[in-house]
Amino acid sequence: MFRVLVSDKMPNEGLKPLRESEFVEVIQKNITEVEDELNTFNALLVRSDTKVTKELLKKMTSLKIVGRAGVGVDNIDVDEATKQGVIVINAPNGNTISVAEHTFAMISSLMRHIPQANISVKSKEWNRTAFVGSELYGKILGIIGFGRIGTEVAKRAKAFGMKVHVFDPILTRERANKMGVEMLSFDEVLSSADIITVHTPLTEETKGLLNKDTIAKTKKGVRIINCARGGIIEEEALLEALENGHVAGAALDVFEVEPPIHSKLIDHPSVIVTPHLGASTKEAQLNVATQISEEVLRFVKGLPVMSSVNFPIIKKDKIQEKLVLN
Numbered sequence: 001m002f003r004v005l006v007s008d009k010m011p012n013e014g015l016k017p018l019r020e021s022e023f024v025e026v027i028q029k030n031i032t033e034v035e036d037e038l039n040t041f042n043a044l045l046v047r048s049d050t051k052v053t054k055e056l057l058k059k060m061t062s063l064k065i066v067g068r069a070g071v072g073v074d075n076i077d078v079d080e081a082t083k084q085g086v087i088v089i090n091a092p093n094g095n096t097i098s099v100a101e102h103t104f105a106m107i108s109s110l111m112r113h114i115p116q117a118n119i120s121v122k123s124k125e126w127n128r129t130a131f132v133g134s135e136l137y138g139k140i141l142g143i144i145g146f147g148r149i150g151t152e153v154a155k156r157a158k159a160f161g162m163k164v165h166v167f168d169p170i171l172t173r174e175r176a177n178k179m180g181v182e183m184l185s186f187d188e189v190l191s192s193a194d195i196i197t198v199h200t201p202l203t204e205e206t207k208g209l210l211n212k213d214t215i216a217k218t219k220k221g222v223r224i225i226n227c228a229r230g231g232i233i234e235e236e237a238l239l240e241a242l243e244n245g246h247v248a249g250a251a252l253d254v255f256e257v258e259p260p261i262h263s264k265l266i267d268h269p270s271v272i273v274t275p276h277l278g279a280s281t282k283e284a285q286l287n288v289a290t291q292i293s294e295e296v297l298r299f300v301k302g303l304p305v306m307s308s309v310n311f312p313i314i315k316k317d318k319i320q321e322k323l324v325l326n
């Protein structure tokens with residue numbers, strides 16, 4: 001049997017393709033609950049809670065494939081997995097719409113002080129002057145990272161009558177024109193946008209992309225959104241800019257350390273926060289779990305795996321030959 005450990009929360013329905021296979025056994029448990037049998041699992045399915053470290057990979061000596069039911073693979077030591085011949089796959093488009101919608105909910109909430117006003121009314125106050133907001137119409141939204149999610153955010157911004165300025169190193173002018181957005185340099189987006197939202201992966205290159213120096217290049221009164229990954233924005237620099245009034249507000253779904261219990265940012269009155277909810281919809285979770293399950297099943301059947309982040313399309317090769325099915 002091909003043993004699949006599902007160590008983060010995923011909907012049962014999404015795991016159906018694996019559960020229904022006669023070749024596969026699915027075990028849904030935390031890593032801590034299966035410490036003694038880590039060497040018996042052939043596949044590991046995770047979201048962002050399980051940290052697939054070098055140490056864990058070394059213990060999982062029978063592991064062939066790690067499936068990330070989501071996009072970001074920064075919680076997985078992909079280099080170590082590659083060294084060990086372990087394929088890492090993700091579900092690149094299953095949660096795109098959910099994250100774009102959450103980003104837009106955060107932008108709207110930030111501009112109209114909805115979370116703060118909600119708390120105020122529930123505290124029996126009726127303060128209509130403290131929560132005067134700003135329209136989105138006519139404002140410039142700066143998008144850093146124009147991939148799947150950035151593109152969907154842009155479509156929604158345009159529907160609100162916003163202008164969209166974009167920086168992405170792989171963006172072409174042709175695509176920008178087609179999408180009705182303005183392609184600019186990183187610095188130009190920083191200096192022109194009323195609201196900046198980041199949608200890059202967290203990599204060595206994007207870590208601290210918004211820092212003390214780059215935040216200083218933004219417009220006074222800018223609002224900053226992060227529904228991508230903690231660490232893309234340096235939290236200390238953001239807090240300083242909020243405290244000195246350069247940044248008017250921030251909406252954060254992700255944090256350098258999660259949960260952000262020691263972050264002073266969450267106490268700032270102009271910061272609104274959610275607990276990494278971007279992909280947390282029924283639809284997105286069903287999509288990503290189903291996609292990852294179908295991919296693992298393809299692997300089990302010896303078919304090409306299409307969404308590997310560390311190996312190109314895997315056909316029958318040395319890695320897959322190691323897998324012996326009864």
Ligand SMILES: NC(=O)c1ccc[n+]([C@@H]2O[C@H](COP(=O)([O-])OP(=O)(O)OC[C@H]3O[C@@H](n4cnc5c(N)ncnc54)[C@H](O)[C@@H]3O)[C@@H](O)[C@H]2O)c1
Binds near residue numbers: 099144150201229276
């Ligand atoms: N909050 C959540 O729950 C949630 C859910 C899904 C994804 N995410 C995060 O969002 C990220 C983006 O997801 P996606 O599906 O749009 O990925 P994607 O791969 O489709 O797009 C990422 C884009 O970022 C661009 N990019 C890379 N480096 C850059 C840089 N230095 N400056 C500007 N652009 C750069 C890439 O060229 C690419 O176009 C994921 O990597 C993940 O970390 C968060």
Ligand SMILES: O=C(O)[C@H](O)COP(=O)(O)O
Binds near residue numbers: 073280
């Ligand atoms: O990269 C992603 O897909 C998101 O961060 C989702 O993370 P989650 O699966 O823990 O909700």
